[in-house]
Amino acid sequence: MAAAAEATAARSAPRLFIGGESVAGEGESFAVVNPGTEETVAEVAGASAGQVEQAIKAARRAYDTGSWSGLPAAQRGEALRRLMAYLASRREWLIDLSAREAGCPVGSMVMFAQVHAPLQNGLDVIDLFQKLPEFEENPLPFAERTTARGGVLQSLRRHMPVGVVAAISAYNYPFYTNLWKVLPALMAGNTVILRPSPLTPLAALIFGEAAQAAGLPAGVLNVVAEAGAEGAVTLSTHRDVDMVAFTGSTSVGKQVMVQASATMKRLQLELGGKSAQIYLPDSLAGVGGAAAQVCFAHAGQGCALGTRIFVPEAEKAAAMQAMAAAFAQVVIGDPSDPRTTLGPVISAAQRERCARYVALAVEAGARVVCGGRAPPAPARGFYFEPTILDTPDNANPAAQEEIFGPVVSVIGYRDIDHAVKMANDSVYGLSGYVYGKDVKQAVAVASRLRTGTVNVNGGAFSAYASSGGWGSSGVGRERGVEGLRVYQQIQGMNIQAG
Template identity: 60%
Template sequence: MSAAAKKLDVQVARHRDMLVGGRLTRGRGADLTVVSPATGSPVATFPGASLDQFRQAIADARRAFDGGLWAGLRPHERVSVLQRFVSALEARADELEALIVAETGCPAGSVVLEAQVRSPLRQMRGMLDLYLKLPELEENPLPLEERVVGQGLVQSLRRYVPVGVVAGIAAYNFPLNIGLWKIMPALATGNCAILRPSPLTPLSALALAEAALEAQLPPGVLSILAETGAEGALLLTTDPAVDMVAFTGSTDVGKKVMAQAAPTMKRLQLELGGKSAQIFLPDRVEAAAHAALGVCMAHAGQGCVLGTRIFVPQADKPKVMEAMKASLAALRAGDPHDPSTTMSPVISQAQLERCARYVELAVAAGAKIVAGGRRIDRPGFYFAPTILDVPDNSNPAAQDEIFGPVICVIGYRDVDHAVQMANDSAFGLSGYVYGKDVRQALAVAGRIRSGTVNVNTGFASAYASSGGRKQSGIGRERGVEGVRIYQDLQCLNLAS
């Protein structure tokens, strides 16, 4: 065994325990096996949390919140603790990256790894800074005649208070990033939080526990539990003691979360599926040459905001697809620790089969394979970067989220046709418009029904929110809205 492998074994062994009640404790549920998508072999097997441990975490969080242990602190006092938490994570950044590489297969030398660990840690500091700038109290804009009642004066205020107990249920593709964007705004605003990571990628989330203890978060304020099934997740979405669920995952599971949370009317923040469009206007069509490469390099297309539907002028479509195909030669699948590896595997055998199935469905509906379309013959779950020449937007590969390195190229007659097809989707998470005439590109962007539209760029910031329309979810993450969603609004009317 190499020195690097031995070091990883030590790191994995340190992060198998659950954080419950302010203590690290071994899971008491069924064994959870983490498989490396890069090799198909187990990375770790350890006991997951039991349902009773989830119940205990909920009870601890409820007690901590109701007792004012955390919510009763001033904002700057909570932020001071959370800054220590971020510092403890920054000190462990190399270790967190190693765990991410092991459980997701993300290449150690890729820019995607930056988005997995170091970028979200920087964003956490930005989020805390943003939170401290938001007022706890705001005055309602009463007209003058309503401010006077008899001989007295009335003041009407908006007060922002924590929701209560927040359950964060994270997806597998960016496990640390997604988990932090659930628990950190929740904690900053005074809530108590329970994080349940994906069973496919729990290691980096469990590693948060050690840093939380170092930062001295009070007992019960944060719990982290991993499980092999979904019993704990079901409890988090149904238990009356949980006030809010923040979930990232597929639209199908998001609908179940909504249904499970409905009887107790929990607050919801859902970031769900996407089938985002990239529209290349005629004056910028040459930029489409690297669109497929960008999607496939971005964690093998496993990103809900990725633009997997690429719209170009019909007349330019053949040359664009040839240029796209040539660009894919830069991708190399292989050992994620090899600096020359540039492409991730998909997460599992099931996801590999999903990619293959959608290529078959696409071809049956009239698409042609320009590149890829098959599994790569090597260990692990690698699917070849795939370009599909799709005749129209009704093709299954253009309508459904595949979550792999499979992109559709669709020709449009004119800009109105491009916008119509971009909006012909059950999803509305993100979108992209490219054009040299920025005024025209902005006009096109304004017609796209998505929660975020990027013009000539891709962008993510702690200060700018994102979120979905239609079946891509409800609520926002990041930005002012991503902080305020973890707060309830109380109206205070005072007479003097």
Template identity: 60%
Template sequence: MATQATSQGSWLPTRMLIGGTLCAGEGAPVVVRNPSTGEVTTEFAGASLDQTKAAIAAARAAADKGEWAATPQKVRVAKVRALLELFMARTDDLRDLIVTETGMPIKSFALHAQVGAPMAQMDVMLDLCLKLPEIEENPISLEERINNMGGFVQSIRRYVPVGVVAAISAYNFPLHINLWKIMPALATGNCVILRPSPLTPLSALALAEIAAEAGLPEGVLSILAEGGAEGAQLLTTDPAVNMVSFTGSTEVGSIVAGQAAPSMKRLQLELGGKSAQIFLPDRVEAAYSAAIGVCMAHAGQGCVLGTRIFVPQEEKAKVLGAMAASMAYAKIGNSTDPETTMGPVISEAQVLRCERYVKLAVEAGATVVSGGKRADRPGYFFEPTILDVPDNKNPSAQDEIFGPVVSVIGYRDVDHAIEMANDSSLGLSGYVFGKDAKAALDVARRLRTGTVNVNAFFASANSSSGGVKMSGIGRERGVEGIRAFQDVQVMNLGSAV
């Protein structure tokens, strides 16, 4: 394989997969920086707009030819599983790329969610795909089964591929997100064009180099990175694309939805989150570690992280003191240092965003309990930050910051906690902690969010996730995540008379 390498011998793939062929980019440069140092890791030519057009044309031709869609389900899934096995054989290399491009510490407890977990989940997903029927009978009544010509009618649902899927992913968990877009889409017979975040394109281009060996039909899978956004815009507007699967901010997701609307594309959008963690009075001691847990989970760069922490008002001062003490366990450092527990955010822009929101929070009445500023070291580091926030209207409680910043808010009673938790334009995830399981479940039932975790955090290929309100459309993982890449065709079959 033609790749670049650092002085340490790391794998730095830079070629695109377009229509089944690996090739160099012909467009604007993609500059990948190491968030731990701010230095350039590699720079290469990204895909040009013409190359994106070529990828769309190849995918459209393959979809219209129908060879991949017509491949028997068991055979198609076996081919996708063979592709997964090629990916799994390079797990260590992929992990090194993730550490380099995302800045996640090599010893982070969350690193498994970057590589190991999605690899394992893909295997389970493929098993689940095989269990789902390709046709199902509609429950029409006996009377309806007799047609007006004296014959009999059977009404069935067929699940067929959407066609051409544009997959546009975010930077924070790039391999995880990329796999959860391309693999179920391929397994259900679609043709896929993956466009990763320009901030973390290397793991996607690694998949491109590996996939080139898999022998998929021409045009079924293309992977390209670009320095700008012209290609991404084309993927969301070109009528030849049938579906857009996008993970990113709510602001950009709204733009994507608008661009996709004129051609009525299927949308799967996983967008921003401002998830609440509600600690009931009988479980308030569990809140002490909540802030460090969020901050050390990829420096707070996770859409499902519970960055709003609700505790009983009378316990708030005690909780804040314990949280501040927990920050002694946070060791900020380079992602390759085994002693590091919290790495950088992704970019200089993200550091500035954290600074701006801390300033806005304080201006609106919040107090910085711990952290609150850029760390004094090279790279894109922001201190793990605890804010004592007077109410849920504070900017730090309303907007997704996407950094190591948590807002601690006191509640008068459980109804008040639920009211504040639901007082958000976002609704991606949520958490309830209580020793009384029934009471905790009662609270969970009243939360308006796509997922609620009660005394747990759970992620499975068999269990879907997705948002409500401004947190997105559709779901990933589980049965719904597989069916998202399929259209339903109803066939009404009459007997000859």
């Protein structure tokens, strides 16, 4: 009954949040579609161009008056704890929404990353920021600490907010990516305009409710949803916006960089990936789960997933057989059904992208081991079978391009040097994985990978550990100290006494 009531509430005209007020959108309306059933979850009246401008002005005014940045960090933290408490009170609604809006199965372990982890990580962000110094001393040599007149020179670095931040988030983990932009930016003293993906706006609009419940000053947090991309372009070009934090594809990230360049905005970009999983010869007993951990992770819709799987050439056939066996009990279906293990991709266009890249891979010499098509059932929904490609080399399109679906390429390597060379043969550098019983050897291999994060026999999902892309995978980092400092700028301060 509660879920039904929440679903009805979600359908009742979601509202934008501008200048401290919940407002109806005045722009083009658009439907939010459940990718698992193709049913309409909600109709959203998007922001007009004028409302995007209003949101920017509200954020600018709130920052310039110091109503937020002028508060001590402890007071900002208290307000943001109230915001997090409101979001935590909506936990069950957020879980249901992640299934209906983003298509993540409710019974999936990935729901931890969709909802549970962000709710804890938000509190951790507040704690971590309050441990960081506002001032740090520059390490001047002793000889430079005294002036010609016998005075003392102190040289400091002061960490200050950037200003107005435009946060433009992705559809795959919408609540997670929204929170990982909003919380660090606000905690650092900035004001924020949050613009979500048109495919998953509801997980952002709840932040407006939370800001009201927490009593944030007007204009500190604004949320504008839209059907197209006009508002996003405005946010990345407007002179009153100081920084753009964007999560999405590399192609769009490049556009954001160009758009932001005229006004020299600070950028934080988390973009695409084509990460490698390298299984060393002593680790092949665990290779059976290599494909499943990608495909069952929100239908492969994760930029950091290890979609290229490298195994010794002599063991490739056996490894692929073991991976395919892990799909034997797959349950493809409605993400709201607890029995479902593989949900949909986000849209019909994304399903077509998966099919197109499988076809391109086969044309270039790959073989479909399993999957490779839309399943015969369910009849409705944007489903694609978990797919393993026997890929002849790393030059194959399926090994070079980000597909963003439940599709993996398995590639054989001759020796460790060959595996590392292929893993690094990519324009991307977001994440990487090395598995080996000999941890010393596995770490040595991991240290050779050109990627922003590398995981040896496992990973960390923590507010205290940062991640970020190299090359075409982005600029800047999220989480950890670096993910807070990216929302700050440094002012040098030199003080002479005596």
